[in-house]
Amino acid sequence: METLMIPDNADQVIDQLRWRYAVKKFDTTRKLPAAAFQPLEDALVLAPSSYGIQPWKFWVVTDDAMKSSLVEHSWGQTQPRDCSHLVVLAVRKNLGETDINHYVERICAVRGVTPESLAGYRKMMLGTVSRMTPEACQEWSTRQVYIALGQLMATAAVLGIDTCPMEGIVNAKYDEILGIAAAGYETVVACPVGYRAADDAYSRTPKVRFPNAEVIVRL
Numbered sequence: 351m352e353t354l355m356i357p358d359n360a361d362q363v364i365d366q367l368r369w370r371y372a373v374k375k376f377d378t379t380r381k382l383p384a385a386a387f388q389p390l391e392d393a394l395v396l397a398p399s400s401y402g403i404q405p406w407k408f409w410v411v412t413d414d415a416m417k418s419s420l421v422e423h424s425w426g427q428t429q430p431r432d433c434s435h436l437v438v439l440a441v442r443k444n445l446g447e448t449d450i451n452h453y454v455e456r457i458c459a460v461r462g463v464t465p466e467s468l469a470g471y472r473k474m475m476l477g478t479v480s481r482m483t484p485e486a487c488q489e490w491s492t493r494q495v496y497i498a499l500g501q502l503m504a505t506a507a508v509l510g511i512d513t514c515p516m517e518g519i520v521n522a523k524y525d526e527i528l529g530i531a532a533a534g535y536e537t538v539v540a541c542p543v544g545y546r547a548a549d550d551a552y553s554r555t556p557k558v559r560f561p562n563a564e565v566i567v568r569l
């Protein structure tokens with residue numbers, strides 16, 4: 351019989367997820383060293399997506415002037431300016447055959463297989479994408495981007511790094527200012543990363559969640 355073990359650090363992981371909250375006020379004096387940000391970058395890149403298609407790109411903004419200019423396009427919220435690294439998660443516009451071919455080439459390079467061996471898989475992906483309206487495809491791709499957001503926040507929390515997921519932004523302005531539209535992508539959500547200010551009152555506000563029994567169905 352298989353022996354199931356609860357990893358020793360399960361409590362620590364859950365404690366860190368309780369410790370995480372959507373930071374309203376970052377400590378402007380504390381910046382993440384490049385080595386501390388690297389695992390978060392890797393967590394973004396390692397996020398799973400449907401078919402593995404990775405219909406995304408992540409902008410990482412540390413330039414102070416650029417970060418500050420985004421406050422007025424973030425409903426006046428100051429986290430994009432005050433954080434250490436502002437991550438903007440963007441979705442590929444007009445996902446199509448070129449992207450699928452690019453992905454197939456990457457599989458061949460990484461796994462040492464031939465394009466011919468992936469012909470069926472390629473056809474399946476093309477079929478899925480081409481059966482969708484452009485709007486439905488964009489919506490589907492956008493859902494994948496949120497998986498990366500979740501993975502980024504959870505990884506940061508486990509590492510004791512703060513974040514704030516932010517949809518309260520003017521996406522079109524982010525697209526323009528950061529060159530996201532010009533690169534063929536669209537802003538989905540922003541995620542300032544850094545360290546909480548000691549006087550951010552929200553860090554002491556109890557977390558509001560429905561009880562497990564209300565949201566978990568056991569069959």
Ligand SMILES: Cc1cc2nc3c(=O)[nH]c(=O)nc-3n(C[C@H](O)[C@H](O)[C@H](O)COP(=O)(O)O)c2cc1C
Nearest residue numbers: 370371372373374427514515516517518519539557
């Ligand atoms: C997709 C998404 C968008 C959000 N947008 C904002 C935002 O623009 N500004 C903000 O302060 N919080 C934002 N939040 C944070 C939520 O309000 C917060 O996660 C929720 O109230 C639960 O609280 P907690 O994350 O502190 O546990 C957003 C959260 C998510 C998941």
